[in-house]
Amino acid sequence: EPEVTQTPSHQVTQMGQEVILRCVPISNHLYFYWYRQILGQKVEFLVSFYNNEISEKSEIFDDQFSVERPDGSNFTLKIRSTKLEDSAMYFCASSETVMNTGELFFGEGSRLTVL
Amino acid sequence: AQKITQTQPGMFVQEKEAVTLDCTYDTSDQSYGLFWYKQPSSGEMIFLIYQGSYDEQNATEGRYSLNFQKARKSANLVISASQLGDSAMYFCAMSPLGGGGNKLTFGTGTQLKVEL
Numbered sequence: 001e002p003e004v005t006q007t008p009s010h011q012v013t014q015m016g017q018e019v020i021l022r023c024v025p026i027s028n029h030l031y032f033y034w035y036r037q038i039l040g041q042k043v044e045f046l047v048s049f050y051n052n053e054i055s056e057k058s059e060i061f062d063d064q065f066s067v068e069r070p071d072g073s074n075f076t077l078k079i080r081s082t083k084l085e086d087s088a089m090y091f092c093a094s095s096e097t098v099m100n101t102g103e104l105f106f107g108e109g110s111r112l113t114v115l
Numbered sequence: 116a117q118k119i120t121q122t123q124p125g126m127f128v129q130e131k132e133a134v135t136l137d138c139t140y141d142t143s144d145q146s147y148g149l150f151w152y153k154q155p156s157s158g159e160m161i162f163l164i165y166q167g168s169y170d171e172q173n174a175t176e177g178r179y180s181l182n183f184q185k186a187r188k189s190a191n192l193v194i195s196a197s198q199l200g201d202s203a204m205y206f207c208a209m210s211p212l213g214g215g216g217n218k219l220t221f222g223t224g225t226q227l228k229v230e231l
Binding site (some may be wrong): 010033037041042043044045048053089091103104105106107108109111 | 159162180214218220
């Protein structure tokens with residue numbers, strides 16, 4: 001069964017360092033997403049990406065965050081200068097259709113710990 | 116704006132019994148989708164079931180069914196014949212329909228514990 005894969009599964013970094021989280025969405029999917037879950041809290045939308053550009057972003061997704069699809073398969077989330085409050089589980093997701101009529105496929109998450 | 120409310124932070128159920136996890140929502144969108152996801156202790160998000168606001172029949176997927184009451188704005192998840200492996204966090208979520216893709220708004224979740 002096709003799946004969304006994410007690397008690394010866990011990353012520990014120092015405050016102020018840059019972090020890149022990687023995702024390989026399901027190959028025939030058109031929409032890609034990043035969500036975030038701070039420990040013990042609900043899952044929050046960060047950004048959606050379609051046709052090589054951001055289609056929507058939340059207020060959490062400030063100038064410190066960026067996304068790109070550098071090679072047609074990987075989908076990356078970059079945090080330029082990490083803060084303590086960026087510590088969270090980051091989920092990549094993808095969906096096949098433009099219209100939301102079904103499943104959003106999530107990866108297993110990348111846990112980011114900022115010290 | 117969309118809002119999901121899950122009022123049960125924790126629930127217990129006996130193995131083989133049915134359990135209902137509550138979810139109410141608020142939205143100004145005319146068309147929307149409602150989702151339930153399971154998050155085991157390992158952390159991944161597992162899709163369980165989907166209901167479109169335009170669907171007249173309640174969605175079912177194996178042991179999962181979604182009790183959709185549009186007038187009450189509720190989308191409760193019913194798990195029949197609970198199993199020990201059902202112990203997990205369960206999130207209700209919704210998304211507008213209309214070409215914007217799947218921007219999900221999640222609730223705070225319900226921690227379900229299945230007991231022998």
